Amino acid sequence: MLKVEGINVYYGNIQALKGVSLEVNKGEIVTLIGANGAGKSTLLKTISGLLKPKQGGILFENQGIGGKAAQGIVKMGISQVPEGRRVFANMSVEENLELGAFLRKDKAGIKEDFNKVYEIFPRLKERLKQQAGTLSGGEQQMLAMGRALMARPKLLLLDEPSMGLAPLLVKTIFRIITEINAAGTTILLVEQNAHMALSIANRAYVIETGRVVLSGSAQELHASEQVKMAYLGGH
Template sequence: MLKIEDINVYYGNIQALKGVSLSINEGEIVTLIGANGAGKSTMLKTVSGLLKPKQGKILYEGQSIGGKAAQSIVKMGISHVPEGRRVFANMSVEENLQLGAYLRKDKAGIKQDMEKVYELFPRLLERLKQQSGTLSGGEQQMLAMGRALMAKPRLLLLDEPSMGLAPLLVKQIFHIIEEINKTGTTILLVEQNANLALSIADRAYVVETGRIVLSGKSEELTTSEEIKKAYLGGH
């Protein structure tokens, strides 16, 4: 579904991604793990069109999307939930969700998807008219995910969904990520909690200083001594 070939991405003169290649098959959950600043968020921003690769190819369902405008990429079926949630604070929960569907014209489909979002996140239904800025961190994360789903993505990019949340909420969010995947949405997940990410992902890539240094099935990486030492708090 997604194929990244040898991309190089820069912030000014600083090279953030160095010849990165990876692939995601339809229906998978693939996770990127690695230290802060390794280039994981940069990878998501490059796929969603917020950053342009200097060289290399990004193919989505066989079409080249490297360097396309972010809005065209959303139209093609890729939604990005950025790190730090980024909800529109002075708009209501409902307005935020409606904005997620701004490129769609199918009124009946939008209504149906709104109901699906409320099923996944009953808390949002309770807070419908509330200003988003007054929600708790966990509720804002739910809203950011719900808003992304309103674009009806086939590929969902999730950046640090557990960041700053209480452990109980993190569990809940991850359960919902699995539910979203079961409905047929492919997921590329960036997550600092490597144990949790590997527990729900099919495959994983380990990113270090802008390069992929290791990849494999999640269960293989979970038992790898090298990964345990570096990322899973094991010895």
């Protein structure tokens, strides 16, 4: 579904991604693990059109999207849940969700997706008219995910969904990610919590200083000594 081929991405003169290649197949959960500043978020931003690769290509369903405008990429079926949630604080929960569907014209489908989001996140339904800025961190994460789903994406990019959440909520968010995947959405997940990410993913890539240094099935990486030492606290 997604093919990233040897992309180089720069912030000014600093090279953030160095010849990164990866693939995501339809129906998979693929996770990117790596330390802070390794280039994981840069990669998601490049896929979603917020950054442009200097070299290399990105194909989504066999169409080149490297350098395409972000809005066009959303239209093609890629939605991103940004790091730090980024909800529209002064707007209600409902208005935030409506914004997720702003490129769509199919009223019946939008209504159907509202109901789906409320099924997945019953807590959002209880807080429809509440300002998004007054929600807890976990609720804001649910809203950011719900908003992305309102675009009816084929591929969902999740950037650090567990960041700053209490352990119990982290479990909830990961359970919901597997449910969204089981319902037919392919997922590319960037996550600091390597243990949780590998427990739900099909495959994984390890990124260090802008390069992919390891890749394989999630099980293989979970068992790898290198990954254990670096990302799983040695066990």
